[in-house]
Amino acid sequence: MNLLLEALAWLFSPERLDGSHPLPEAFLTHLAYTFGAVAIAAAVAIPAGWAIGHTGRGRELAVGISGAARAIPSFGLILLLVLVLGVTRKPEAALIAFVLLAIPPILAGAYSGLEAIDRRIIDAGRAQGMSEWQILWRIEAPLGLALLVAGLRSAVLQVVATVTLAAYVNLGGLGYDIIQGLQLRRFEQVLGGAIAVAALALVLDGVFALLQRAAVPRHLRGGPRLLSRTGPRVPVPA
Template sequence: MNLFADALAWLTDPANWTGPFGIPTLTLAHLTYTLLALVLACAVAAPAGWAIGHTGHGRSFAVALAGAARALPSLGLLAFLVLVLGVGLKEVATVVVLVLLAIPPILAGAYAGIDAIPRGTLDSARGVGMTGWQRLWRVEVPLGLPLLLGGVRGASLQVVSTVMIAAFIGLPNLGTYLIAGQRLGDYARMLAGAILVAALALVLDGVLAVAQRLAVPRGVRMATAAVPA
């Protein structure tokens, strides 16, 4: 219990809220790496997932690739990339590792969103004369967007917790508090860092949960609300 009290005292100490290693600065750095990795992963995984869901081809390959990416040891891969690219590109190495970590859940969410659309809906789109591209952008992508955002939510939780490993190679983020606390035997600082990371993860998840709810097309929400319990 004293450790939690010490961590709370550390978090409320004004000295820890200023300077290059203050809580706002390191939180912003942590969030920057997280959002950059999510944006890049979405740029790669979302189109690939939509293509797989739309055509039905490549699903086995995507599942195997996603499983292989999940099995990669993040810290080991980061160390390998830093050695290959050089210390001067350690930021690039960190982003590459985070993107590889984020791609599998986003890819799965993208193609699962399209795969979950009732066949009757797609047949109706064909019946009114929509082309393949029109069906994809006007029907499949909008209806599949909530599940894609669900994949982004899962990816965000993994990425925001993994950003901390960048502190091992000297990149400042909230993981810096854990590394510094371990070296100094300052367990209150370590716990405070863990609390900050958990809080950031919860905030991101909450924002994405709201976005996922808002992404459900209005017609689908109305139809769901009209179904008797």
Template sequence: MLLVLVFGVLHKPEAAVTSFVLLAIPSILAGAYTGFEAIDRRVIDAGRSMGMTEWQILWRIEVPLGLPLLIGGLRSATLQVVATVTIAAYVNLGGVGYYIIQGLPLRDFTQILGGAIVVLALALVLDGVFAIVQHLVVPRGVAVGRVSELRETPSRRRAAVAAVTK
């Protein structure tokens, strides 16, 4: 908790929250960037050809199609923060990590294991909740994981070329 030294001893909660927010930002940004970059440009071009404005394209095409990967970034960030927040007890901020930190010098391995199991259970519950949310935000009609069907096979390519040359 280097930020405790920077912020001062009297501002430990602010230092901890700042460090956890800084920890979560890269995963959230990676999820958002990946979500928007994964959208097929042909879908955006189809929206433009239908006369949609840029704001309509953003809110009706890009956000619904990119939201599952953004939720995936939030899911990853949540797991990182839950796993790391236990060290906030190192600067006397309490929480579940307190039992782990307190059990180390006492060599009370059952207390350490109990704290670790609670952190594990919290992480699994939050991961399950975000997995359900991520599944629910996939728009209807979007085929998840069926990219191979969308690719053009050689027989389809030959048929398309034959139809054009006739």
């Protein structure tokens, strides 16, 4: 209990606002790496996932790549890329590592969202004369959005935790205080830094939970599952 109180006292001390490594700057650095990596990963994974979900081709390859990527140790990947790219390109190396870690959950959310849609809805769209692009943008993308947001949510949480390791290669963020505290054996600083990372992760998780709920079509909230292949027929969105 004393250690927790000391950690909270350290976390809310005036030095955290205007010291050599202010907490607001650490939060901004942490968020910049997190959302930068997730944005790049989304630009790659969402089109690929939608292509897989729409055509039904390449799913096995995507599952295999995603599974292999999830097994890569984050810390080892960061250090490997720093060694490959050179110590002068640490930010790029760390960002590439974070992007590689964010791609699998986004890819899975993108194609699973489309695969889960009742095929009768797709057939109804084709029967109305819709092109494949119209089916993708007007039917599949809106109805698969909730699972896509779930994939983004998982990616953000994974990356925001992994960005803590960026401090090992002197890139700042909330992990800086944890690494420095371990070196100085200041355990209240270690715990305070861990609390800051956990608080940020909880806030982001709450935000994406609200976005995921908002992504579900209003007329389906609390009602029958739209995405069940055996569920009731749902009208095609206009």
